[in-house]
Amino acid sequence: MGVSGPAPAIDEAPDLVRERVGPWQTVVWNDPVNLMSYVVHVFREYFGYSRERATTLMLAVHNDGHAVVAEGAREQMELHAQAMHDYGLWATIRRAPA
């Protein structure tokens, strides 16, 4: 996941920097079909996340209806969305909220 970027200005709040690592986001949406175990598997396999992180992300999708799974350049987000679609996950791309 593209979290590397220009160093944050020292007067910027770190949590805001984390929210804005890229101008575009890949969002995975909840659906009633995909199994929780499968979604965790996808996040682990594709993004290389730990079981804990993948599970947290899956639960965010499940409980909140959606979760941002990646942020960065638009082209990169399109690759991620395609990969999610290959797995059968419902993924969209959006501009990161200001």
Next chain:
Amino acid sequence: MSRLEIVLELTTAEAFHLSGLVRQFLELLDDSASVTADDPAVARLAPDAYPDDPEASREFRTVTRGDLLARRRDDAQRLLAQLAALVDLDADPAEPTAGDEAAVTLDPDDLQAWLRTLAALRLVIATRLGIHDEDDHDPSDPRYDIYEWLGYRLDGLVHAASGS
């Protein structure tokens, strides 16, 4: 991911019925290449990437949809070939071989194809059934049994794949 192989044990009846589903799936994918591309099940497999931007969505679809469906087809054909090695797909499933066990050995690429295809079959069936909620169920509709069986097999493969 490690390069381990997974042995999937199916009954020949399961292999037979699964191959029927995969064949139907391949037909759906072939149809989707033509103008009848408005099938909601196919739309679910290739969702709108930019729901708020029809122009960007169309562009994304133009660039990616054909390749996505081609990968789906490759995956499904891989399953079908493995199933064909287990059972005579043109035989009558009511024949007495139905209780026999059959095993498929899956290398990591096979496993990927199996996971994706089982998940895709569930998405297609769920679209046909109009499943909108995880608790949707109709015991009188045998398609739910197929849907749940696919989920059971998918979950088993996921756990085998992640070593849990």
